[in-house]
Amino acid sequence: MSGAMIVVYVLAALAVAEGVALVVLSLRLRARDEEIDALTRRLNTRANLLSGGREAVKQVWQTANIIRKEGLGAAVRTSIEDLADWAEVERPDLARLAPNGRIAILFSDIEESTALNERIGDRAWVRLIGRHDKMVSRHVKRHNGHVVKSQGDGFMIAFAESEDAVRCSIGMQHALSKRPNGIRVRIGIHVGKSVRRGDDLFGRNVAMAARVAAAADGGEILVSEPVRDAVSALDDIEFDAGREVELKGFSGTHRLYAVES
Known part of the structure; x- marks a missing residue:
């Protein structure tokens, strides 16, 4: 080889x-x-x-x-109740958002959302909620707010200033009034001392804001007396004469005011 x-x-x-x-x-x-x-x-x-x-x-x-x-x-619970209960359990740190020591808390949800969902169907409802979320987020950002939590059709939003919370609410309601979908959103605002995790004052302020929102009608912005007092000097924000209401979990009656926008 x-x-x-x-x-x-x-x-x-x-x-x-x-x-x-x-x-x-x-x-x-x-x-x-x-x-x-x-x-x-x-x-x-x-x-x-x-x-x-x-x-x-x-x-x-x-x-x-x-x-x-x-x-x-x-x-059967509303989105506002679910959000308030979540906040009481989770105790998010809101104090960092309020350098002046007070924080305005806003709750909102769509009136009769379950019935609306059933009427228009799930696909249309998902689209509607998506557009609603974008609208809310846009106005919150414009007015220096912070979305603490959103759930279903509801929002819990925090502001360092009561004025920003009220103006954000007015902007949201004006935007909704221009849309043909017919949804009506109720909004409630309360302002109180900002506190850190574990303080009982946190629970009371959040619960008060949720109760104020629950007392509102669809299309209405309802505020507690401290919020009204905080923005009373502003000429372009007006309120009605107010109404006395009982708020679940709070003793006595409380005077709440509707924003006349």
Whole structure:
């Protein structure tokens, strides 16, 4: 056998060996990738279970809080009530938003939203809510507000100044009045001392703002007396004579004022 033939056979043998090695390496890499994918799925599943467990505990806590305050009959709740209960459980830090020591809290939701959803259907409702969210966010940003939480058709919004909260509300209602969708939003505002997590004053101020909003009619901006007093010097913001109302969870009656925009 010539030297050239020997070289050819050697090279062929080397090529076969390299091919086999590549196949083995490919199989090992594929097995490793499958192991990594399996491990990732297990980790994701564990994370989801942990997250779901935390959310479940949180939901139970919130439900227990509802039952403790309102009894077993509180099965149907508005977005405002849900947001207020979330805030009482979570206690978001609002003090950082209020350098002057006071914070205006605004709640809003769509009047009779469940009936509206049933009437127009889920797809149209999702589109409507999407447009509504963008409109609210636009006016909140324009008036230096901060969306603390949105849920369903409701919003909890914080402002460092009562004037900004009222002007934001007026802008929202004016924008809604130009739309043919017929939705009516009720808005309530209360201002109180800004406090940090764990302070009881936090709960009272948030609850008051939620109760004020719940007392409003669709298309109405209703404010507490401290809000009215804070902006009373402004010539371009006017209020009606006010009305005495009882607010759930608060003793006595409270005078609330509607913005005449």
